Amino acid sequence: MSAFLTDPNHAAPAAGQRLPPDLPLLTVENLSYLYAPGKGFQGVSFELYPGEVLGIVGESGSGKTTLLKSLSARLTPQQGSIHYFDGEASRDLYAMSESDRRRLLRTEWGVVHQHPMDGLRAGVSAGGNIGERLMAVGQRHYGDIRAQAARWLEDVEIPARRIDDMPTTFSGGMQQRLQIARNLVTHPRLVFMDEPTGGLDVSVQARLLDLLRSLVVELKLAVVIVTHDLGVARLLAHRLIVMQQGRVVESGLTDRVLDDPHHPYTQLLVSSVLQN
Numbered sequence: 001m002s003a004f005l006t007d008p009n010h011a012a013p014a015a016g017q018r019l020p021p022d023l024p025l026l027t028v029e030n031l032s033y034l035y036a037p038g039k040g041f042q043g044v045s046f047e048l049y050p051g052e053v054l055g056i057v058g059e060s061g062s063g064k065t066t067l068l069k070s071l072s073a074r075l076t077p078q079q080g081s082i083h084y085f086d087g088e089a090s091r092d093l094y095a096m097s098e099s100d101r102r103r104l105l106r107t108e109w110g111v112v113h114q115h116p117m118d119g120l121r122a123g124v125s126a127g128g129n130i131g132e133r134l135m136a137v138g139q140r141h142y143g144d145i146r147a148q149a150a151r152w153l154e155d156v157e158i159p160a161r162r163i164d165d166m167p168t169t170f171s172g173g174m175q176q177r178l179q180i181a182r183n184l185v186t187h188p189r190l191v192f193m194d195e196p197t198g199g200l201d202v203s204v205q206a207r208l209l210d211l212l213r214s215l216v217v218e219l220k221l222a223v224v225i226v227t228h229d230l231g232v233a234r235l236l237a238h239r240l241i242v243m244q245q246g247r248v249v250e251s252g253l254t255d256r257v258l259d260d261p262h263h264p265y266t267q268l269l270v271s272s273v274l275q276n
């Protein structure tokens with residue numbers, strides 16, 4: 001079992017340093033971003049290993065989304081560092097050029113937004129939304145791209161005959177599945193998800209969760225997922241970090257955190273779900 005550390009003394013390898021293959025994909029050290037005092041997150045450290053799913057849970061306003069944005073290269077942290085091990089070398093995310101970070105987001109990383117249209121292009125067909133990502137990794141053969149897009153549509157339970165339809169004509173659940181296909185078609189190593197099942201009907205949520213779980217296992221994805229839903233966390237995450245008022249108050253294996261919460265805030269979070 002891989003380790004998930006919150007050891008503040010742990011030092012990330014220097015940027016560019018070559019590393020053996022079993023090292024963390026992501027090493028986050030003492031990361032902070034505050035919009036204003038108490039608004040944002042501070043002092044967050046952890047490691048994420050290949051194939052590991054890390055859940056970030058906590059009440060509304062605890063800083064989960066802000067943290068996810070900083071982790072996924074969309075909000076420069078005010079303090080701390082993120083190192084990404086790309087299989088060959090450890091790279092300091094915020095020491096990279098802006099264009100390298102953007103390239104990473106289009107190729108080896110993916111971001112699944114809560115509102116699917118935030119992650120899709122409204123003026124591009126379903127097939128085009130998937131095909132664009134393949135073109136970003138250098139594929140140029142139209143027939144191959146279209147065939148892969150059609151396969152991915154079927155994989156996420158969207159009929160391939162809808163390939164030329166605009167995503168705006170899809171239901172919310174279909175849009176979310178399309179956003180997932182767009183993100184996963186390039187077989188990224190790391191995917192960030194912000195409440196991917198939020199805002200969907202309960203029955204649609206359950207099917208989407210099943211789909212996500214099988215894709216994550218099949219593609220051996222490393223995932224950081226933000227959710228306020230402990231059921232989603234239980235189903236998908238190997239490990240959890242629990243946030244309260246911008247700080248990590250508890251972390252550990254999902255079953256341990258949810259079945260034997262140590263921090264009073266986690267105990268409250270778990271018991272409030274049990275009472276509902």
Ligand SMILES: Nc1ncnc2c1ncn2[C@@H]1O[C@H](COP(=O)(O)OP(=O)(O)OP(=O)(O)O)[C@@H](O)[C@H]1O
Binds near residue numbers: 035040062065067228
């Ligand atoms: N762009 C912004 N400017 C100023 N304050 C912000 C901004 N975005 C978020 N905040 C504030 O920062 C705090 C953390 O917000 P964040 O969205 O990260 O929390 P969250 O845990 O994801 O909440 P939710 O579950 O409701 O999405 C909140 O108090 C929020 O009001």
